[in-house]
Amino acid sequence: MKKLARAFYDRDTIEVARDLLGKHLVHVIDGVARVGRIVETEAYLGEHDRAAHSSKGCTPRTRVMFGPPGHAYVYLVYGMHWCMNVVTEREGHASAVLLRALEPVQYLEGRTQGPALLCKAMGITGALSGHDLLSQDLFVAAPAVEPPVAIVKSARIGVDYAGSWARRLLRFQIRGNAYVSRL
DNA sequence: TGCACGATGAAC
DNA sequence: TTCATCGTGCAC
Numbered sequence: 156m157k158k159l160a161r162a163f164y165d166r167d168t169i170e171v172a173r174d175l176l177g178k179h180l181v182h183v184i185d186g187v188a189r190v191g192r193i194v195e196t197e198a199y200l201g202e203h204d205r206a207a208h209s210s211k212g213c214t215p216r217t218r219v220m221f222g223p224p225g226h227a228y229v230y231l232v233y234g235m236h237w238c239m240n241v242v243t244e245r246e247g248h249a250s251a252v253l254l255r256a257l258e259p260v261q262y263l264e265g266r267t268q269g270p271a272l273l274c275k276a277m278g279i280t281g282a283l284s285g286h287d288l289l290s291q292d293l294f295v296a297a298p299a300v301e302p303p304v305a306i307v308k309s310a311r312i313g314v315d316y317a318g319s320w321a322r323r324l325l326r327f328q329i330r331g332n333a334y335v336s337r338l
Numbered sequence: 339t340g341c342a343c344g345a346t347g348a349a350c
Numbered sequence: 351t352t353c354a355t356c357g358t359g360c361a362c
Contacts, residue, residue, distance in 0.1 A: 197345070199345075206345070207345085208345075211358090211359070211360095212359095214358075214359070215358085216357080216358060216359090217358095230345085230357090230358095231356075231357060231358090232344060232345065232346060232357095233343095233344060233346055233347085233354080233355070233356080234344085234354080234355035234356030234357065235346080235347090235354070235355055235356075236346050236347070238345060238346080240345085253345060255345090269346070269347070270345070270346075271346050271347065272346085272347075281357095311345070312345070312346090313344080313345050313346075314345060316343095316344085317345095337347095
């Protein structure tokens with residue numbers, strides 16, 4: 156298992172979203188490493204992407220999206236669920252990749268097929284927003300054996316308000332994987 | 339200071 | 351299809 160370097164995140168957001176498929180998300184709590192294989196992601200392309208939180212400008216909540224790549228952006232939706240993103244591209248670009256589903260690998264309890272469910276199973280909350288993904292307790296790693304994956308593209312979920320941006324194919328999932336989210 | 343609205347999930 | 355539930359952002 157090899158932790159991904161800053162350079163992995165400092166690239167085109169769509170490339171990062173595709174390349175994250177098959178990688179392992181790791182969160183160490185009290186010495187126990189919870190691990191899930193990323194099987195579904197969504198790309199949010201920056202301030203001009205009307206579906207992205209950063210399109211509303213730099214605010215206390217979204218500030219981490221405007222910061223350097225390789226950090227976690229975690230936010231609360233619907234007043235009760237946490238969702239985790241990985242910040243991509245150069246500082247100031249305000250883009251990120253939403254992690255939408257995991258295939259359980261190690262020490263995960265409950266379902267992981269959905270952005271809020273995976274945060275619950277991984278023990279990820281807003282306290283981790285802004286956390287460096289090159290840290291020892293929260294990071295993404297390439298598994299020892301990483302078989303090639305076929306990728307399915309589709310429209311992003313829950314962003315109908317974003318006009319033409321809602322129709323772009325910025326959701327990526329591993330074809331045939333049993334742990335992708337709804338649809 | 340108030341208020342409309344979610345990058346969801348579960349129940350009905 | 352409906353609803354739980356509250357931080358965020360923007361209008362007063």
